[in-house]
Amino acid sequence: MENERFGKPFTQQEPVPEEGIAAAVEILRSGRLHRYNTVAGETSVVSLLEQEYAAYQGVKYCLATTSGGQAMQIALRAAGVKPGTKVLANAYTLAPVPGAIYAAGGEPVLVEIDEDWHTDISDLCMKAEASGARYFMLSHMRGHIADMDAICAVCDEFGITLIEDCAHTMGARWKGIRSGNFGRVACFSTQTYKHLNSGEGGFLTTNDAELAARAVVGSGSYMLYGSHGAIPDEDVFQRVRLNSPNCSARMDMVRAAILRAQLPMLENNIARWNERYRALSRGLMEIRGLRVPWRTADEAYVGSSFQFQAIGLAGRVPALVAACAERGVDIKWFGDDTPHAFTSRYDSWEYLGYLPNLPETKRVLSTTCDIRVPLTFSVEDCAQIAKIIAQEAVRLMENKAVE
Numbered sequence: 503m504e505n506e507r508f509g510k511p512f513t514q515q516e517p518v519p520e521e522g523i524a525a526a527v528e529i530l531r532s533g534r535l536h537r538y539n540t541v542a543g544e545t546s547v548v549s550l551l552e553q554e555y556a557a558y559q560g561v562k563y564c565l566a567t568t569s570g571g572q573a574m575q576i577a578l579r580a581a582g583v584k585p586g587t588k589v590l591a592n593a594y595t596l597a598p599v600p601g602a603i604y605a606a607g608g609e610p611v612l613v614e615i616d617e618d619w620h621t622d623i624s625d626l627c628m629k630a631e632a633s634g635a636r637y638f639m640l641s642h643m644r645g646h647i648a649d650m651d652a653i654c655a656v657c658d659e660f661g662i663t664l665i666e667d668c669a670h671t672m673g674a675r676w677k678g679i680r681s682g683n684f685g686r687v688a689c690f691s692t693q694t695y696k697h698l699n700s701g702e703g704g705f706l707t708t709n710d711a712e713l714a715a716r717a718v719v720g721s722g723s724y725m726l727y728g729s730h731g732a733i734p735d736e737d738v739f740q741r742v743r744l745n746s747p748n749c750s751a752r753m754d755m756v757r758a759a760i761l762r763a764q765l766p767m768l769e770n771n772i773a774r775w776n777e778r779y780r781a782l783s784r785g786l787m788e789i790r791g792l793r794v795p796w797r798t799a800d801e802a803y804v805g806s807s808f809q810f811q812a813i814g815l816a817g818r819v820p821a822l823v824a825a826c827a828e829r830g831v832d833i834k835w836f837g838d839d840t841p842h843a844f845t846s847r848y849d850s851w852e853y854l855g856y857l858p859n860l861p862e863t864k865r866v867l868s869t870t871c872d873i874r875v876p877l878t879f880s881v882e883d884c885a886q887i888a889k890i891i892a893q894e895a896v897r898l899m900e901n902k903a904v905e
């Protein structure tokens with residue numbers, strides 16, 4: 503009993519809803535998979551999805567893309583980033599973020615994070631001042647939303663264009679405002695492990711007409727942009743259509759059909775994620791040596807993953823990861839010197855050509871433990887996971903041998 507093992511995989515998502523499967527099969531039968539391959543009078547499924555996501559997000563314009571990373575590249579270019587443009591970015595994020603900045607020709611200026619995995623506001627000011635960077639790609643990493651009043655105040659003070667990476671905050675809000683609606687443009691991912699699942703995919707949203715038009719043309723619309731679902735007027739396209747490179751990152755019909763079936767379920771799924779998040783939180787909150795983040799009432803988060811800091815196990819996090827793995831619990835550790843699977847620390851992005859020194863980020867990541875919370879786990883599963891982590895952490899802290 504003491505050494506019970508958890509038996510479910512941490513990477514198993516729920517199936518695509520039946521109506522999504524049926525719609526995808528119908529598209530496969532039709533042979534018309536490309537978003538511009540419509541018959542007379544037909545609105546593309548991708549355009550319908552763009553309208554529906556724009557309505558959900560509460561914005562005017564939406565573009566569906568092949569991935570979140572492509573949405574970020576397109577957003578950076580459409581916002582004006584050119585080769586050599588400096589772009590601020592919080593250093594705790596996933597590799598596609600510096601990758602997108604690099605691919606757009608930008609030069610990332612990495613910013614420290616604080617204890618709660620938020621962008622460190624004073625370091626943001628310092629780096630903005632010292633580098634002269636006028637763009638900020640803000641990753642709401644693992645769904646932790648920083649004080650957006652403070653972030654927006656810094657952006658206003660320095661004249662910084664804010665681009666939000668909402669890969670982990672689709673559906674989240676801060677002070678009632680949807681994450682993604684603070685900056686000039688936002689990017690979302692519909693890759694399998696995010697809040698909607700089309701294997702790969704993404705969205706770009708904005709209320710800026712010129713930026714939206716540049717993004718649509720930049721996604722590879724050719725001169726067929728007029729068939730898109732949530733776009734500005736033709737006169738805006740007339741101004742930008744010859745000045746945006748075609749970067750071929752369009753979403754196809756099958757993925758759009760799969761996503762359209764999932765979007766109506768998102769709000770309910772957020773409630774389900776948060777029940778599971780709370781079970782994990784409850785199970786680990788009282789354990790001495792583990793620090794579970796305090797989420798403020800301003801933040802309506804989506805608990806699709808769970809983080810804690812094993813502060814009582816500084817230097818021994820790998821032992822905790824190993825002990826939990828033995829019992830079927832997958833913990834990811836962003837503090838490792840060598841990148842593993844999906845995780846990598848900022849100092850392993852060597853192609854950036856400079857090695858920033860971010861001691862606070864390194865220190866916070868050295869004790870940061872991260873777990874996925876797929877909806878195939880029940881609330882009881884999450885309570886069991888917390889119990890296993892707690893037992894192993896306490897055992898290690900008491901330095902008792904593991905039986």
Ligand SMILES: *Cc1c(COP(=O)(O)O)cnc(C)c1O
Binds near residue numbers: 571
């Ligand atoms: C997944 C992810 C992305 C990119 O999404 P893809 O669709 O996989 O390209 C960007 N930022 C963060 C923080 C992510 O986790």
